[in-house]
Amino acid sequence: MVTKSLPLAKALNEALRAALESDPKVLLMGEDIGKLGGVFRVTDGLQKDFGESRVMDSPLAESGIVGTAIGLALRGYRPVVEIQFDGFVFPAYDQIVTQLAKMPARSQGKVRLPVVIRIPYGGGIGAVEHHSESPEALFAHVAGLKIVSPSTPSDAYWMLRQAIESDDPVIFFEPKRRYWDKGEVDTEAVPGELHKAQVAREGTDLTLAAYGPMVKTCLQAAVAAEEEGRSIEVVDLRSVSPIDFDTIQASVEKTGRLVVVHEAPVFFGSGAEIAARITERCFHHLEAPVLRVGGYHAPYPPARLEEEYLPGLDRVLDAVDRSLAY
Amino acid sequence: MTTELVQLLTPEGRRVHHPEYAVDPSAAELRGLHRDMVLARRLDAEAVTLQRQGELALWPSLLGQEAAQIGSARALRPKDHAFPSYREHGVALVRNLDPAHLLSLFRGASNGSWDPAENNFHLYTLVIGSQALHATGYAMGVAKDGADTAVIGYFGDGASSQGDVAEAFTFGAVYDAPIVFFCQNNQWAISEPTERQTRVPLYRRAAGFGFPGVRVDGNDVLACLAVTRAALDHVRTGSGPMLVEAFTYRMGAHTTSDDPTKYRDEAEVEEWRAKDPILRLRRLLEREGHADEDWFAALDEEAETLGRRVREIVRTMPDPDPSVMFENVYADGHALVDEERARFAAYQESFADAGRSN
Numbered sequence: 239m240v241t242k243s244l245p246l247a248k249a250l251n252e253a254l255r256a257a258l259e260s261d262p263k264v265l266l267m268g269e270d271i272g273k274l275g276g277v278f279r280v281t282d283g284l285q286k287d288f289g290e291s292r293v294m295d296s297p298l299a300e301s302g303i304v305g306t307a308i309g310l311a312l313r314g315y316r317p318v319v320e321i322q323f324d325g326f327v328f329p330a331y332d333q334i335v336t337q338l339a340k341m342p343a344r345s346q347g348k349v350r351l352p353v354v355i356r357i358p359y360g361g362g363i364g365a366v367e368h369h370s371e372s373p374e375a376l377f378a379h380v381a382g383l384k385i386v387s388p389s390t391p392s393d394a395y396w397m398l399r400q401a402i403e404s405d406d407p408v409i410f411f412e413p414k415r416r417y418w419d420k421g422e423v424d425t426e427a428v429p430g431e432l433h434k435a436q437v438a439r440e441g442t443d444l445t446l447a448a449y450g451p452m453v454k455t456c457l458q459a460a461v462a463a464e465e466e467g468r469s470i471e472v473v474d475l476r477s478v479s480p481i482d483f484d485t486i487q488a489s490v491e492k493t494g495r496l497v498v499v500h501e502a503p504v505f506f507g508s509g510a511e512i513a514a515r516i517t518e519r520c521f522h523h524l525e526a527p528v529l530r531v532g533g534y535h536a537p538y539p540p541a542r543l544e545e546e547y548l549p550g551l552d553r554v555l556d557a558v559d560r561s562l563a564y
Numbered sequence: 565m566t567t568e569l570v571q572l573l574t575p576e577g578r579r580v581h582h583p584e585y586a587v588d589p590s591a592a593e594l595r596g597l598h599r600d601m602v603l604a605r606r607l608d609a610e611a612v613t614l615q616r617q618g619e620l621a622l623w624p625s626l627l628g629q630e631a632a633q634i635g636s637a638r639a640l641r642p643k644d645h646a647f648p649s650y651r652e653h654g655v656a657l658v659r660n661l662d663p664a665h666l667l668s669l670f671r672g673a674s675n676g677s678w679d680p681a682e683n684n685f686h687l688y689t690l691v692i693g694s695q696a697l698h699a700t701g702y703a704m705g706v707a708k709d710g711a712d713t714a715v716i717g718y719f720g721d722g723a724s725s726q727g728d729v730a731e732a733f734t735f736g737a738v739y740d741a742p743i744v745f746f747c748q749n750n751q752w753a754i755s756e757p758t759e760r761q762t763r764v765p766l767y768r769r770a771a772g773f774g775f776p777g778v779r780v781d782g783n784d785v786l787a788c789l790a791v792t793r794a795a796l797d798h799v800r801t802g803s804g805p806m807l808v809e810a811f812t813y814r815m816g817a818h819t820t821s822d823d824p825t826k827y828r829d830e831a832e833v834e835e836w837r838a839k840d841p842i843l844r845l846r847r848l849l850e851r852e853g854h855a856d857e858d859w860f861a862a863l864d865e866e867a868e869t870l871g872r873r874v875r876e877i878v879r880t881m882p883d884p885d886p887s888v889m890f891e892n893v894y895a896d897g898h899a900l901v902d903e904e905r906a907r908f909a910a911y912q913e914s915f916a917d918a919g920r921s922n
Contacts, residue, residue, distance in 0.1 A: 265708075291708055297738055302697060302731030309701020312680065313709070333728070336691050337698070340675075344687060347892035348679035381893050381901070405895035433899070480899040 241424045247417035249391035250280045250356075252425065253398040254318065258288050264402060265310060267294045267303055268320030268356075277322055278358055278417055300330035304355065308337055311351045318402055324359040324411075325368030331376075338407045339382030350405045354398075359387075360451045360501045361548050362415035364541040371538050372502035377409050378479040378511075385478040386432060387411040389453035391421035393476060396429035404432065411478075413451035433477035435485035441471035444495040444561055447486055447512060449475040452499045452549065459554040470558065478508050486512065487519045494525035495564075497557045499549055504532040526564035531557045568765065569811060570791050571781040575839045577847025579786075587790035591854040597638060597785050598849060599863055601630040601842045604654035606867035607663055610874040611653075611670065615820040619878045621672045624651045628783070628815030631841030632748050634658060635788025636810070639796055640716060643684065645706075647699035647717045650688045651748075655718065659685040664877045673884055693719055693726030696745065700732040700805075703741035707802070714796045715743045722753025724769070725761045733773040736805035744795040745770075745807045748782060750814035755827040767809035775805045782812025783841040813839070886912070 244252065257264045266281060266288075272295035275282030285293035296303050300321055307317035321327045327334075334355065341349050361370030378385050384406050388394040394412070401408040430436070438453060439460050446456040453474045460470035471489050475481060490496045496516055498509035509530035516528055531549040539547045570585050589597070604626060611623045626633060633654030640646060646655055656666055665678040669688060680686040686702075689695035699717030706713045723729050724747060736743045747766055751758055758766070770777025776798070780791040788810055795806040813836035817824050824833075849855040890905035 297731070297734050299731045299734065301728055302735050305694065305697025305728060305731065306701030306704055306735050309698040309703070310705045311701075312686070312698060313702050313705030315705050315708075329727075332691070333694065333697065337689075337694050341687065342895065343892045344676040345679065345892075346674070346677050346888075347895070348681070349687070350895050352895075384894070384898070482899070 239424055240426045241422050243420050244391045244395075244423045245418050245420050246388075246391045246394045246413070247278055247280050249395040249421075249423050250398055250412065251282055251284070252423070253395045254281060254284060255287070256425070257318070257399060257402045258284065258292060261316060263314060264316045264318060265292050265294065266318050266320070267296050267307060269296055269298055269303075269322050271295060271320050276320060278414065280356070280412070281320065300326055301333050304330040304333040304338060304353075307353050308333065308341070308351060311353050312349065316352045316402060318354040318356060321355060321357045323369045324357055324371040324373055327357055327373060334377070334383070334409075335380050339380045342406075343382060351407050352402075352405045353407045354401045354410055355407070356410045356412060358414035358417075359411045360413055360415060361538065361544045362451065364544070366541065367538065370541070370544065372500065372533065374409075374411055374478050375502055375507050378508060382407065383479060384408045384433070385411065386476060387413065387450035387478060388476065389413065389416065389438075389450055389474050391419070392423045395423045395425065396427070397432055397476065400429060400432040411450055415451050416454065419454070433480050433482060435473050435475045435477070435482035437471060437485070437489065438474040439470070439472040441469040441493065443469045443493055444497065444558055445471045445473055445486070445489040445493045446497050446499060446554065446558070447473045447475055448499040449478060452501060455549065455551060455554060456499055458551055459558065462551060462555060463558055468558065468562065481508070481512065483515055483519065486516055490516055490520045491523045494523055495561045496524070496528045497531060497554070497561055498528065499531045499554055501533055501548055503535055504530045505535045507532055526561045529557045529561050568779050569781050570778060570787050571784050572786040572790060573784045573844055573848060575783075575844050577844045577851055579848070582787075585787065585790040585794055587786055587793065589786070589789070594845070594849060594854050595859065597634055597789070598842070598845050598855070599866070600634040600638065600654065600658055601785065601845065602863055602867050603870055604630050604634060604657050605842060606870050607657065607874055608653055610871040611667065612816070612820060614875065614878050615670070620667065620670045620820075622819050622821060623670050624819045625816035626651050626653050628813045628836065628841070629748055629750055630654055631785035631845075632782040632788050632810035632812045635785040636716065636746050636792040636808070639789050639792035641714070643711075643713045644796065645684045645686065645699075645702055645713065645715045647686045647695045647702070647715065648688055649692075649695060649718050649720060649723065650690050651720075652688075652718050656685060659683040661685050663874060664881070667874065667878050668881060671878060671881060673881055693723035693728040695719070696723070696729045696732035697735070700736045700741055700743055703736065703743035704739050706742055707740060712800065713742070714800050715741075716746050716792070716796070717743055718746050718748065720753065721747065721749040721751065721758045721761055721766060722756065723747075724766050733770070733805070733807075737773045737775055740802055740804045742799040742802065743805045744792065744799055745805060746792065747807065747809045748812055749809050750812050752814050752818065752824070752828065754818040754822060765809070767807055770807035775807065777807035777809065779809045779811055782810030783839045783844070785841055785845055
């Protein structure tokens, strides 16, 4: 066992390093990822060690980054591209939705596009506008893409390695406010399946389902609720497309209650899909309607207001109370 | 403007000397270029007819652009890669793509279906200009591999306004990618003339990105061959991209759904009819005695055979099995697709007892 205590951002860096070492076809591309090591230093030191041909500072054009990554993948490369911030992905949205997602099916499987798009996402760091968004549902709606988001350094390491090894396009949402959280990473472990959810904490009264940055918030909520004698189970979804409904279902059949938590707006969010499907699957087990906690149907507010906008401990506990009151 | 245009063959079929660009095809090669253009036009005409008969959903005609497509495609080496837009049926023919693939796409029986690696001819791209970035990325990969391969990316005058084309120019330039950007300026983006896309001749845009651009007579197959070959040689040296603007004309409608009488004058069409790319090469072949009446008659017969084959392909083309909707959406599978595939199959199966398929 080779276990290290690493911040989440460093775990991602180690995953990229390991991928570059193990497969000469892996390339990194993005804005400022070379000498600077990325604005969050996720690619720190990689250009120095692997050269400018494999760790490429790109022109400042997101559609160009994803569009040329598609071309590189057609040539046999496995590009891992960085979009600097969540709110900057939309110039590339057309290439992602119209080209990257559909080309494998259009070619009837003759084309495979093993492209990973890394996106630091979510709020909580006091950033200026367009630097705190959670657009995962806008991608999960599109067939052909896979969407994942780790919540721990260990998952960050292993899920990124698995995403790079996947022959499918994967959008890898990195919880930027958790970049500096440390955790144990075993780089020789046998990882679980990329798209399988994990029970992060066991409980019997209610299930909280979350992914990425909100898993930590849910775990804190579970601890707080325990003091009031409530036993909360927390499911870390890890994958938003596909979603591991079996694991959620098993949990809800046990607890009878489900609250889905994400930073993204509630309206048409992933919680809506989970609520609908779990209601279908667990209708006779549910003691309360599935509740959702998330952002409001308003543009992400200025940073001074983000604590009011984002689902925090209190909003999650409020939803727990509402569910248990049924 | 005419001084800027590279021309090696006048509309009357006379050779013209150009100080920079020359090509000296053998008689057999000249006949080959003519044959390619005639077959491309025949395939195109047959497809238009099939659309009128309701056999195809749509067809974007290449009529008038045969020289630009055949000249540029014949300049490619077998290992070179072509990234088409959606009107490059002539390039497809030269690359030996089975026309069934193109017909299947425009019949609505597939969304592409061919393997780009088989003929180094990539999928058609209907969203304007996107493929310029794919071609550039591919060329960036070629450069990394140190391969002696060049890439050609086709797009039109309308696409020149797209951000993706500008970004492709930037990426191609800063990474010294071996790519020829081949713009077929056919003067019309559906109903909008080139003046709605640009204030400068399109080939001059290259200068701003730091690579050479040249305008070629797009109805002159010899000039298109010579200029594209020179451009491919240029990009192979590792000194970055080159832009070729083939100045041509879309003789037909944008697609079979379009009505060009609403926005352009017949006089303009007539003017370009006099510059017909096939006629001018035929005049050269006849004048220089490279082909006789028997040869032309045999070619006509070959074109008719192609036309019959195209009809046969379309009229015998089966509809795809509905289950293909769920195939190849993902390489490694996806739980939701698996679930929906199974549900769809069960739904179909539920009608089996009733003795009907749906």
